[in-house]
Amino acid sequence: MVGALLRDESPTTLSECRQAIDRVDAALATLLERRAALAGIVQRIKPVGGFAGRDLARERAVVARMAQRAPTLGETRLAPIMNAVIEAGLHLAEERGADRPPA
């Protein structure tokens, strides 16, 4: 899925650009859904899950590693994006009561 998105295409018209963006956004949505599911499992495994168990050092490491793959965006621009992604996952986990111990 992601591989196809990285092929060397050069859209020139507004319509072509938006179609290419829509394909990337579809992949992003799928990946974000998967990430949120995994982060929800993590919250149940951790001794203290949810916002109370937030690990800022881990979050910085996540951003630093992503910046190696997205050097144009870099850590400065990736940090607020990943903060929003992580907080969305934590809100979802808390809504689902993921801070309870596993059954």
Ligand SMILES: O=C(O)C(=O)C[C@]1(C(=O)O)C=C[C@@H](O)C=C1
């Ligand atoms: O790795 C963890 O400890 C998690 O809880 C997952 C996660 C994340 O979504 O990546 C969420 C909150 C933490 O602050 C750090 C990372």
